Amino acid sequence: MSRFSLFWRYIRRNWTLGAGLGILVFLFLFTVIGLFFVDSKVDPYPLAAPAGVPPTLAYCPPVEPDCEDPKAYPFGTDGQGRNMLAVAVTGTWMTLQIGLLAGLIGIAAGSFLGFTSAFYGGLYDAVVRWMVDVLLTIPGLLILVVIASSIGGRSITVTGMALIIALISWRGPARVIRAQVLSMRERPYVLMARLNGMSGLDIVFRELLPNLLPYLGAALVGAVTAAIFASMGLAALGLGPLREPTLGVTIYWVINQSAFLRGLWWWGAVPITVVALVFIMLFMISIGLDELANPRVRRSE
Amino acid sequence: MRAYSWNFVLKRFGLLVLIVWTAVTINFIIPKLTPRNPLREKLMEQASRSGYIEQGFDEMVAAYEAKFGLDQPLWIQYVRYLGDIMRLDLGVSIANFPKTVMELVGAALPWTIGLLTTATLIAFTLGTILGALMAWPKSSNFVKYILPSFLILGAIPAYLIALILIYFVAFQWKLLPLGGGFGISTIPNLSLPFMLEVMKHSLLPALAIVLTSMGGWVIGMRGMMVTVQGEDYMTFGEAKGLTDNRLFFRYGMRNAILPQVTGLALAFSFLVSGSVLVELIFQYPGVGTLLARAISQLDYFMIYGIVLIIVVCIAIAMFIMDMIYPLLDPRIGSGGGG
Numbered sequence: 001m002s003r004f005s006l007f008w009r010y011i012r013r014n015w016t017l018g019a020g021l022g023i024l025v026f027l028f029l030f031t032v033i034g035l036f037f038v039d040s041k042v043d044p045y046p047l048a049a050p051a052g053v054p055p056t057l058a059y060c061p062p063v064e065p066d067c068e069d070p071k072a073y074p075f076g077t078d079g080q081g082r083n084m085l086a087v088a089v090t091g092t093w094m095t096l097q098i099g100l101l102a103g104l105i106g107i108a109a110g111s112f113l114g115f116t117s118a119f120y121g122g123l124y125d126a127v128v129r130w131m132v133d134v135l136l137t138i139p140g141l142l143i144l145v146v147i148a149s150s151i152g153g154r155s156i157t158v159t160g161m162a163l164i165i166a167l168i169s170w171r172g173p174a175r176v177i178r179a180q181v182l183s184m185r186e187r188p189y190v191l192m193a194r195l196n197g198m199s200g201l202d203i204v205f206r207e208l209l210p211n212l213l214p215y216l217g218a219a220l221v222g223a224v225t226a227a228i229f230a231s232m233g234l235a236a237l238g239l240g241p242l243r244e245p246t247l248g249v250t251i252y253w254v255i256n257q258s259a260f261l262r263g264l265w266w267w268g269a270v271p272i273t274v275v276a277l278v279f280i281m282l283f284m285i286s287i288g289l290d291e292l293a294n295p296r297v298r299r300s301e
Numbered sequence: 302m303r304a305y306s307w308n309f310v311l312k313r314f315g316l317l318v319l320i321v322w323t324a325v326t327i328n329f330i331i332p333k334l335t336p337r338n339p340l341r342e343k344l345m346e347q348a349s350r351s352g353y354i355e356q357g358f359d360e361m362v363a364a365y366e367a368k369f370g371l372d373q374p375l376w377i378q379y380v381r382y383l384g385d386i387m388r389l390d391l392g393v394s395i396a397n398f399p400k401t402v403m404e405l406v407g408a409a410l411p412w413t414i415g416l417l418t419t420a421t422l423i424a425f426t427l428g429t430i431l432g433a434l435m436a437w438p439k440s441s442n443f444v445k446y447i448l449p450s451f452l453i454l455g456a457i458p459a460y461l462i463a464l465i466l467i468y469f470v471a472f473q474w475k476l477l478p479l480g481g482g483f484g485i486s487t488i489p490n491l492s493l494p495f496m497l498e499v500m501k502h503s504l505l506p507a508l509a510i511v512l513t514s515m516g517g518w519v520i521g522m523r524g525m526m527v528t529v530q531g532e533d534y535m536t537f538g539e540a541k542g543l544t545d546n547r548l549f550f551r552y553g554m555r556n557a558i559l560p561q562v563t564g565l566a567l568a569f570s571f572l573v574s575g576s577v578l579v580e581l582i583f584q585y586p587g588v589g590t591l592l593a594r595a596i597s598q599l600d601y602f603m604i605y606g607i608v609l610i611i612v613v614c615i616a617i618a619m620f621i622m623d624m625i626y627p628l629l630d631p632r633i634g635s636g637g638g639g
Binding site: 134135136137139142147149151229232237239268275283 | 320328453461578581582597601604608612616
């Protein structure tokens, strides 16, 4: 049987993973195709379009109601003149960028710490364990608020925000990977490998790492979710890249400029819908991966 | 008869101290790492607003620094900082000078604690019961299959749900107030109408928090109930002929609820982060709105003070939960460790 049809059979059984990946594909296509229709340097920024236009496909300025060349604003424009379709297209990509960058750095640092501390043990392990436990109790958002307000003030860039979030995104993966390696370390196959004379590094790469991959995958999805959560929280408080049209900053403007009270519901509806889709997608992928990694949860065909 | 061992209590208290100390140190170190000088910035801001820079500007900055002790060597500043924290002196708010941070936070904290504890208790109770019902094979199909789809709401951040709620319930349908802790023209007093008004205003924020946090409890409880149902004592109870009710509550839920309570302690930090933003959206007079305003004014002392107080509250709450836990499960807490 071809790989492709095996893949489809699995997706039919694990439909949450399928739904999550489907949303991912949809968002990807939306972003890529959308870039053909908007000018990403101009349209998502203020004063690109008349302000406060509700979603419409044929807009004429009020001074000449029967203009020859009506513009199309499928998602409308916001109170500062941004084209909301452009914001949706560019902002999604920026937000996902922040999430991926911070999540990947977090996974790399976190798994390194978790791995080495579980593998080598001793004082190093005790210190890392206490550090992760204490740092996990303090809400990440608060640490980020302290860091971001001190360092960035008002001029944080998209990459800068990702790096700041990476400073705390390693906490969760470190704990998860450490717990996993701890339980794997005493398994019979590891002891066998040691008795066979495999070097430490060999054991790590040939025995432990392949069995860790499902957990790494789940931890990656979790880290990306947490990073996007954190970036939106920071942005809503006003500590985001205020000049860029990321989804979190758009919500900041919605709150700040009382969009809903002015009746500009589409200004808020666009980022809320996209963010809801992103989180639902991550949620479903994580449930799907859980089924993949944890044989006890699997259902039969 | 004491259910606790000294070892257990000391260990938990040590954790509490460690958490607070870490937060204090982070609060101290991070501002020092940046090249910014908040006092100089504030003075610059005010100077630029009045249109000219006065003479002796540098002397003013130096005088303020001496007053706040910023010209001493680093470790002296650290010791002074620790001493101030012990005496609950978190400094003065730069934007609301001369109100102290402690004063402003003290006024806002009761609102936040009230909102959070109520919402969390409701979410925990509803979520746990719902989760248990979902795992019980004798529940209706609606509970087992249809209700879970509403749990997807848990994946979305609380403040987005809050925005949606504000728009529909408060703005369009005008059922509940738009925000604030009480009406604009009401003077706070301890009377029944005021209490009712406070409750009306806190209904939407609480609803936002409950809707988002319930999902986690449901999933957790359902998992635990599935595990508990496989246990021997459940089969024994059923063989003995106990009623379904008794089996469900006394045998099933009572054992499955223990990890949920641990989960409650661990979830504090998430709950607080979420509710800070919900408060901001509803302009609820709690710590969240205070923090947002401090950020927008770059009132550094307020920001650090609020963060510190929130962390201390979380640490204390976790310590209390750790003390309650042995009462539920006598195996923990006595006999050392934990």
